[in-house]
Amino acid sequence: MTEQNQIQDQIAVTVALLRERLGVRGKSLRQALRRAKHRLPRRIYRRAMDLARIEAMVDHPKLRLTLDSPHLLSAAGEVQTHLRSIDLADRRKGWWLGMLGGLAFNLLAFAALLLAFLAWRKII
CATH class of the missing domain: 1.20.5 (Single alpha-helices involved in coiled-coils or other helix-helix interfaces)
Known part of the structure; x- marks a missing residue:
């Protein structure tokens, strides 16, 4: 699986965790984060916004090549770790x-x- 597919999968998992753990709805990560902004720590919100900014770029074949995949995958991991820790x-x-x-x-x-x-x- 390529890194771009991994990023798309991580974005989808993050949206699902936001729905499950915080009860926010949104078709995209940006919409879900807009609703969950005040329930997330600032650092986690910024990392999630990094993912939301590139959400449309991942689908574009040429813009996809400009993405910093390791940074985005670590941001997705950090956000997902925080969301999974919510009781x-x-x-x-x-x-x-x-x-x-x-x-x-x-x-x-x-x-x-x-x-x-x-x-x-x-x-x-």
């Missing part, structure tokens, strides 16, 4: 814990304001 169960658990923490804070703040109001009105 979906931990993300869900973190979301629920964050929501419950916010709810608990709001209830405590309401109780404190209610007690302050009752003390101000000399009811307690």
Whole structure:
């Protein structure tokens, strides 16, 4: 398999991982990254954008020859390693814990304001 085919395959795997791990949709890598930009670390996002920039060039026979294949394959590997390390169960658990923490804070703040109001009105 040639390096250009490897790059195309790596781009397809990266898009599939973005769909699976982050739940973003997009027909191309660029569209998927646009939706996942704030969920990725800056370094990983930049490496993925390197892949997205050359996505159209890989199909063109003459432009394909100008690509830096080792750099692109290492970028794809780094992005895929990061995406595979995302634990979906931990993300869900973190979301629920964050929501419950916010709810608990709001209830405590309401109780404190209610007690302050009752003390101000000399009811307690």
